Structure formats: C-alpha cells, structure tokens
Amino acid sequence: MSLGRDARRRLALYGGAAVVAALVLVLPRLVTRLGPRTKVKVFDYEAAERHEASRVLVEYLRIDTQNPPGRTVEAVEMWKRLFDCEGIPYEVVGDDPERPIFVARMRGRQPGEALCLLHHMDVYAPGDLAKWHQPPFAGRMGEREDRPYLYGRGAIDMKNIGVANWWAMAQLARSGVVPSRDVVFVAEPEEESIRPERGIGWVVENRPDLLEGVTDFFNEGGVNEVIASEIERFGVEVLQKGTWGMTVTAPSKEPLEELKAFLAERDRELPFRLIPEVVEFLRFIGPSRGDMWGRLVLYPERLFGTNDPRLPTMPDVYRSLVKDSLYCGEPKPAEGGFAVDVVATYLPGSSVADGLSVMEGWLKERGLSRRLRFVSKDSRPTPRQGRAWEALTRALELDPTGAQVGTYVLSGSYTNSSWLRDRGYRAYGVSAFNINIYDAAKAHTVNERILLPDFVDGVERMDRILREWATAP
Missing domain, CATH: 3.40.630.10 (Zn peptidases)
Known part of the structure; x- marks a missing residue:
C-alpha cells in the first residue's frame, strides 16, 4: 500500500x-x-x-x-x-x-x-x-x-x-x-x-x-x-x-522494515470506538453493500460491543471508521538510503498532536529521521x-x-x-x-x-x- x-x-x-x-x-x-x-x-x-x-x-x-x-x-x-x-x-x-x-x-x-x-x-x-x-x-x-x-x-x-x-x-x-x-x-x-x-x-x-x-x-x-x-x-x-503524515528515512532498509512491523502491531492494539456520526453513516451505506460486512455494520453496537471472532478480518475500509489507525508503506530506495511513508488518522476525541508526539518518541528510540509532510487539526x-x-x-x-x-x-x-x-x-x-x-x-x-x-x-x-x-x- x-x-x-x-x-x-x-x-x-x-x-x-x-x-x-x-x-x-x-x-x-x-x-x-x-x-x-x-x-x-x-x-x-x-x-x-x-x-x-x-x-x-x-x-x-x-x-x-x-x-x-x-x-x-x-x-x-x-x-x-x-x-x-x-x-x-x-x-x-x-x-x-x-x-x-x-x-x-x-x-x-x-x-x-x-x-x-x-x-x-x-x-x-x-x-x-x-x-x-x-x-x-x-x-x-x-x-x-x-x-x-x-x-x-x-x-x-x-x-x-x-x-x-x-x-x-x-x-x-x-x-x-x-x-x-x-x-x-x-x-x-x-x-x-x-x-x-x-x-x-x-x-x-x-x-x-x-x-x-x-x-x-x-x-x-x-x-x-x-x-x-x-x-x-x-x-x-x-x-x-484528524491526520498527520511523514516520510521516515534510514541508511538501510532493515530499520524501516522493523518500524513497519512495529507500527502494524501498534495499530492492531488500538481499540474500537463508535462515534455517533459513524454509526449513522454505517447504517446509511450498509444496505447497498453486497458483502457480509455490509450486513454486519447495520448493527454496529452489537458487532463492536462483543468480542466477535470476525473482527480481526474486517476490511480496513470499515475498520478505519471505528478506530484510530496507523499506516506504513513499503520501504523504497531514496537519497542516502531508504524511505517509507507513515500516515496516522484519528477519530474525534483523540489528539493529533499527542499521536504525533508518541510517534516522534518511537523514532527517537530507533535513531530514525523523518520529514513531516502534513498535520491536520483534531x-x-x-x-x-x-x-x-x-x-x-x-x-x-x-x-x-x-x-x-x-x-x-x-x-x-x-x-x-x-x-x-x-x-x-x-x-x-x-x-x-x-x-x-x-x-x-x-x-x-x-x-x-x-x-x-x-x-x-x-x-x-x-x-x-x-x-x-x-x-x-
């Protein structure tokens, strides 16, 4: 991606x-x-x-x-x-x-x-x-x-x-x-x-x-x-x-691959949260969806209020509506080594600035450099x-x-x-x-x-x- x-x-x-x-x-x-x-x-x-x-x-x-x-x-x-x-x-x-x-x-x-x-x-x-x-x-x-x-x-x-x-x-x-x-x-x-x-x-x-x-x-x-x-x-x-995006660089590919795996694990740990506007949106679009998830999201409180075993397989297009998300692209050759794009998105109630600060800490621990490309409001x-x-x-x-x-x-x-x-x-x-x-x-x-x-x-x-x-x- x-x-x-x-x-x-x-x-x-x-x-x-x-x-x-x-x-x-x-x-x-x-x-x-x-x-x-x-x-x-x-x-x-x-x-x-x-x-x-x-x-x-x-x-x-x-x-x-x-x-x-x-x-x-x-x-x-x-x-x-x-x-x-x-x-x-x-x-x-x-x-x-x-x-x-x-x-x-x-x-x-x-x-x-x-x-x-x-x-x-x-x-x-x-x-x-x-x-x-x-x-x-x-x-x-x-x-x-x-x-x-x-x-x-x-x-x-x-x-x-x-x-x-x-x-x-x-x-x-x-x-x-x-x-x-x-x-x-x-x-x-x-x-x-x-x-x-x-x-x-x-x-x-x-x-x-x-x-x-x-x-x-x-x-x-x-x-x-x-x-x-x-x-x-x-x-x-x-x-x-809300969102921010950055490009992370490293002299070699391995640190960026490790970062990608780390962020994927952190993303899986982020909890589901139902926002009233999202609930209404899911019920609005659900009837036109031809897949299983289109039917399930008609009842979001039931779906996300239980430990439904199907949740880990939910497509990201639905998951991203009900949780904060971290995305990391594939490391690619760049000037001075390799680079990877990282994007985070946040629901209402989450702070974009706080999320960015946490990410900065993770990069500092790994000695990685970044170029911040954009930051939105909450x-x-x-x-x-x-x-x-x-x-x-x-x-x-x-x-x-x-x-x-x-x-x-x-x-x-x-x-x-x-x-x-x-x-x-x-x-x-x-x-x-x-x-x-x-x-x-x-x-x-x-x-x-x-x-x-x-x-x-x-x-x-x-x-x-x-x-x-x-x-x-």
Whole structure:
C-alpha cells in the first residue's frame, strides 16, 4: 500500500473529494428501489456541450493551476470577468501576488447565517502527460468514447464545483431573487498543498469582514453513490478523521522494515470506538453493500460491543471508521538510503498532536529521521442544524432522482472543512454530481474527466440547492 500524497488525501471523495475508500465501499449490488422514481430527463448531448456552464468549465480547465506551483492569477481574472457580468461585487485578496484569493458576496435581506460556497482553484499535478487521452489543460472532449466526456485536470477536483457555485449565484442574480441571507463565493489557492492558511484560512485570519455573518460552508467532500448510472445515495460529508503524515528515512532498509512491523502491531492494539456520526453513516451505506460486512455494520453496537471472532478480518475500509489507525508503506530506495511513508488518522476525541508526539518518541528510540509532510487539526464533526443544513437536505430529498440522503464520513482524506470546523464553522462536504467510481478514481491520476450531461445535471442541481437555501425563511 503506497501512502504518498494520493493515499492520505481524498480516499473517498468526488462527487469531490477522495477515491480509494469510494472504490472499496461502493462496489455494491444493485439495491431494490424503495419507492416510485421520477424519471430523470434525458440530455441532448449537443445541448449539454452548448450549455453556458459547460463553456465556462472548458475555459477553467484550460487555465493551468497545477500545484506546484499553484498559480491562480489567470483563474482569478476569469472569475472577475464572470462576476462583473452578473453585477456581483467582489474583492481579490491575499499576500501572495501569484496566488490571489477571490471573494464575492451577494447581499441578502437579513443579517446572519450567511452561506459560503468554497472551492479551490489549484489542482493536482497531471503526472505522465503521455498517458493522457487529451492534454490535461486543453479542456477537450474525448475522442475514444461515444459518450461526451470532457477531459482536464480539475474536471472533478474541483473546478466543476467552482463552476456550479458560480452558476447557482448567477441564476439568482439574473432572476432578480434577493436571497434571504448573504451568500459568499470563495475561490482559494493552495488547497492541494494542504495550506489553508494561504487560502480560506488567510481570509478568516486577515479579512474576517469578507466573511461577516458566515456560519456555514459548502465545500468538497460529498460522496454520491452511483449504481447503474443513477445516483442512489446523496452523501453529505460531516466528519473526517484528524491526520498527520511523514516520510521516515534510514541508511538501510532493515530499520524501516522493523518500524513497519512495529507500527502494524501498534495499530492492531488500538481499540474500537463508535462515534455517533459513524454509526449513522454505517447504517446509511450498509444496505447497498453486497458483502457480509455490509450486513454486519447495520448493527454496529452489537458487532463492536462483543468480542466477535470476525473482527480481526474486517476490511480496513470499515475498520478505519471505528478506530484510530496507523499506516506504513513499503520501504523504497531514496537519497542516502531508504524511505517509507507513515500516515496516522484519528477519530474525534483523540489528539493529533499527542499521536504525533508518541510517534516522534518511537523514532527517537530507533535513531530514525523523518520529514513531516502534513498535520491536520483534531477531528470534530460538524453540527447538522441550521438553515444551510435544512435547505441542503430538503433540496436533495426533493431531487428528481428520488435518491436517499444521509451523512458521509471520510476516514482517510482531508479537505479544508477540517480547518473550518476547528474555527467553529459548520462545514459540509457537498457534491451535486453523478460521478461513477471509475471516473472518480481518476481525480488524482491521468485522464481526469467528467461526462458532460452529468456535469450539466449537477450544475442545475446546485442551482436548485442554492435557490432552496435563498428562499427559505
């Protein structure tokens, strides 16, 4: 198991957000439909390609914002032009001229409980260009399929969400609807480098006036489970584990192999703990799982409250939801010897700093060196209450797909929602898109792409979500 930057990031995102867990968890049998369904409209492919939001996404994908270096100047210029056209005021802020932050605000009728639509402009590096069917920053339609796929780095992580956020605000402005509360649009840099202090964190700390009244954020991280090309479950992310990651080095391979075995033993000793949000999540996803564990996790108190002999064989995708976890990759040759990546994840109630301190002690005892790559805040669930939560879930429950709506937990991924929750904001991972697991897996690999009719469908769904929020009392 390789645990580089891919593995510690979005292991279960996108509709946006992180991929391995989605691949394992979302290999379900076809579930029996629980009631009548409203037929979803069939898209005219040419109409989808002509859609205004599609043209904006093509333009956005053609702007190279790969991180490193993560320049966002051209992207901000695009947003300035688009918001100028809608008459929505904005500011460009930040202290790095190469990586500015864009903040726009539409005023509402009443103060308080403002909503921020957040997305990041920077994208993951494209990797081997020779393996892309289309250049990663060309914004071109695929030529190898009979389906209208739009290729480009950021197509699902997360320029698609940025365009959907803009489109929803533009539709409010064009229709003359004045929202009941303020709605704020933020396009931030430096998310892929896990530096919230250079993006939304900079705004919070240095220009809090731009977020005046904001209590809620819609961000990446939502996971929609797609079966037979239809959304069966809208998953709203409300919790992700705390985490740190490091690269440990040694002159030879043997000390790192010993460390790997030691950490595996320590991981097995970590106790199971049931968090209310995880219990709800397991019951939400359990019915769609075709394996034994999908049935067992429907009754988590019974499963984990006994010394069930099957627990040692539980797949990690379930185990990581109910315990703190330690992961160690395979030692590989590196400059000066060998290196191995180590990642830890922590449930609410566990201290990331304390866990890191314990790890530092283990390394010191063995005379091993390390390079700390990232450290998150402690895990904390976001409250499921308030106007934004109620409007979001109501809009999804009324969606023409008839899909179920529930909470989602990310056990091995990171978004800036963690940082925001630590500051007391309510932050929800939201995806309006129908993205199957095969396409979701391409978020940080070659040939990232989105099916154009599904993109348009998601853009219009985001419009309905924001309109539901804007017109609520």
